Structure formats: structure tokens, C-alpha cells
Amino acid sequence: MSSTFQHRDYHIPITLPPGLSQEKLLNFHPFTSWLSTLQASLSLQSTNPSHPFHPSPYALHSITVQSYDLFGGTDNPRLGFVKLTAAVSNAQGETLPGAVFLRGPSVAMLVMLIPDDIDPNSSEKDNDDERYVVMTVQPRIAAGSLEFVELPAGMVDEAGDFVGQAAREIREELGVEIPGSELVCLSEMAARGTEEGGDGGGGIGKGDGNLPNAVYPSPGGCDEYIPIYMHERRVPREQLGEWTGRLTGLREHGEKITLKLVRMKDLWREGARDAKSLAALALWEGLRRQGKL
Structure with a gap:
């Protein structure tokens, strides 16, 4: 009753x-x-x-x-x-x-890899042509798919440790140890940019200052919001081939994840169904245009 x-x-x-x-x-x-x-x-x-x-x-x-x-x-x-x-x-x-x-908040991670044989002083275009994003392919029953391509993401626990959760998800889903101090929150950077007098109107959360600086993928029916974190590192070129097709995830929690590497310049197409991918791309490109990255 x-x-x-x-x-x-x-x-x-x-x-x-x-x-x-x-x-x-x-x-x-x-x-x-x-x-x-x-x-x-x-x-x-x-x-x-x-x-x-x-x-x-x-x-x-x-x-x-x-x-x-x-x-x-x-x-x-x-x-x-x-x-x-x-x-x-x-x-x-x-x-x-x-x-x-x-369902509460989640975190998403934009992890980018660049072969270490690329000259760090080379042109931005050369770096962009060789910049790869790590994506996951996994079953998403709510979407009716067994092979949904998306950025790595995970729910945040009751403690609300966003940075720590992002680091844990990277370790569990990608198999890489990244200290939280090396993660950059693109959502927070975008908000700071508008507070400092960026070009143009409201910015993240300005319509309602009570909201967190994060992406709301489905505000018409769900409370979930997602801060988006970024990490970029240089790796041996031969290691790139080892990432694609690698099986990861916590099997005991029902996670069956396959990794996929896509060129950053193709993320808009490869992640077109994933709101996290499109949001991460828009934030990353916008912050680069303003010289923040």
C-alpha cells in the first residue's frame, strides 16, 4: 500500500x-x-x-x-x-x-592519444591528423543496441567525487592509470571562460545559475548531468594498434566493452549518436578557438 x-x-x-x-x-x-x-x-x-x-x-x-x-x-x-x-x-x-x-550525475572522458614520433613542434594540422580518441563499444539495452559507440562514461557515487570517478572509469574501461590531477574538466573551463568575459552571451548554466556546469543529455525527462573531462597523452605508435578491439570493463558488473580508436577529426561522425561525444567535441573545439587549450 x-x-x-x-x-x-x-x-x-x-x-x-x-x-x-x-x-x-x-x-x-x-x-x-x-x-x-x-x-x-x-x-x-x-x-x-x-x-x-x-x-x-x-x-x-x-x-x-x-x-x-x-x-x-x-x-x-x-x-x-x-x-x-x-x-x-x-x-x-x-x-x-x-x-x-x-538517476544522478555521470562523468564522461575524452581521452586523446597522439603517436610520440610526431614532432610536438609540428603544425597544429599535423597533430590533429594524428590525434585519436578512445571510444567504447558496448551493449546499451535502453537504446536497443548491443554495439553502441560512445565516449567512456560512468555514474558518480553518493560521495560526488567527479574527478576520482573519471579516473576510475578510465582505469576500468580503458586500462590506463591517469591521476585525477592530470584530468581537465572541459565543462568547468567553458564556464570560467564566460565568467571572464568571453565573446557572447550566457554560457554554461547562465540561464539558471543553480545548475552545475555540465551537459544535460535529456533534460525533458531525466535529471542526469555529465561533466566532461579531457586527457591527452603521447604513446608509442605501435601501442595504438593494441587499443582497438581490446576487451575491457568490469565483467562481474555485466560490462562487456570493446575499445575503438577514431581520429579526432572523425569524432563528429563516429560519435554522432552519442550526446557525450558531440558535447565533448564542441567544448574542445570552442576552447581551442579561444586559446584555452
Whole structure:
């Protein structure tokens, strides 16, 4: 049987499905983060007279959790995914779409390899012609594919260690040890560029300053956001051939990953179905144009 409780801070009713406790939901970081971010965004309607909804602001009236998935073993499972609907409307009775799939943030990694026999002082074009991106090919059942080509990526744990998770994913999926200190966050660099007075308008997150500096691949229905990290290194040319076709991933977690190397100049085509690839390419090219990379 479902149950309902009143949120202690926002004073809205939250209805839970059978088996999901109030404590478990309120300890689920993707839920608390989404709710606080939404409430902060709703508050901007009244504090900012130029907000498009200022004359008739919307409010969150209730939340109904429809379903959830648990991760881990049977002894101490943790909440993994949550599907809910949020009732958001204004005084005129106008509503906003409120179906939400909560899964939390992820990280994506743009790892680029250049043969070490290329003169580092050679032209930018020569380096670009020999710059390779490491991609993964793996089953993605949600996409209906057993061979989905994408940038390496992984979910972030409750601790929110984005840099550490990026380094772990590179080690697990690519088999390369890269210290977190050697990773560059393209998303953060793009945000800093606009704050420093870059050319042109809003930049990452300027429409709503509460949002993290990251890519939202499906904001119409999912809370997931993805900071994109970059690492570039020179490797022996013969090592490049060893990467393509290598089998990686944590087999005990059901990961069956094959590596694929593509030229950076072909990433727009090879990764055309992958939002992470296209976002990484756009950030990398934009930052290079501004002399940030």
C-alpha cells in the first residue's frame, strides 16, 4: 500500500509506492539534489522581475513516486533509480510537464592519444591528423543496441567525487592509470571562460545559475548531468594498434566493452549518436578557438 508524508523543509506531500521508505528516499542524493535545485529555480520567479514567469509564478504542489530500482545485493541494497511525477502549476491552473527519471550525475572522458614520433613542434594540422580518441563499444539495452559507440562514461557515487570517478572509469574501461590531477574538466573551463568575459552571451548554466556546469543529455525527462573531462597523452605508435578491439570493463558488473580508436577529426561522425561525444567535441573545439587549450 502507498504512503504519504510531508516534506520537512518544503512542506509538500510526497507519496511513496509500497516498499520504499521515507528515510531511503530522503537519503537518495539524486532526489534531494533535484528537489533543492528545482525549488531554487522556482524561487527565481519572484526575486527576478524580468523572469518570464514573474507575473504568474509556478509552484511545486506535490510529488508522487511511481517506481524505483534497487542496486547491490539483497543484504543492504541501495536506491538506484527513481521514477516520479511532480505537480507544478500556477494560479491560472497552467501546468508544466513533471515526469522525472532520477538517476544522478555521470562523468564522461575524452581521452586523446597522439603517436610520440610526431614532432610536438609540428603544425597544429599535423597533430590533429594524428590525434585519436578512445571510444567504447558496448551493449546499451535502453537504446536497443548491443554495439553502441560512445565516449567512456560512468555514474558518480553518493560521495560526488567527479574527478576520482573519471579516473576510475578510465582505469576500468580503458586500462590506463591517469591521476585525477592530470584530468581537465572541459565543462568547468567553458564556464570560467564566460565568467571572464568571453565573446557572447550566457554560457554554461547562465540561464539558471543553480545548475552545475555540465551537459544535460535529456533534460525533458531525466535529471542526469555529465561533466566532461579531457586527457591527452603521447604513446608509442605501435601501442595504438593494441587499443582497438581490446576487451575491457568490469565483467562481474555485466560490462562487456570493446575499445575503438577514431581520429579526432572523425569524432563528429563516429560519435554522432552519442550526446557525450558531440558535447565533448564542441567544448574542445570552442576552447581551442579561444586559446584555452
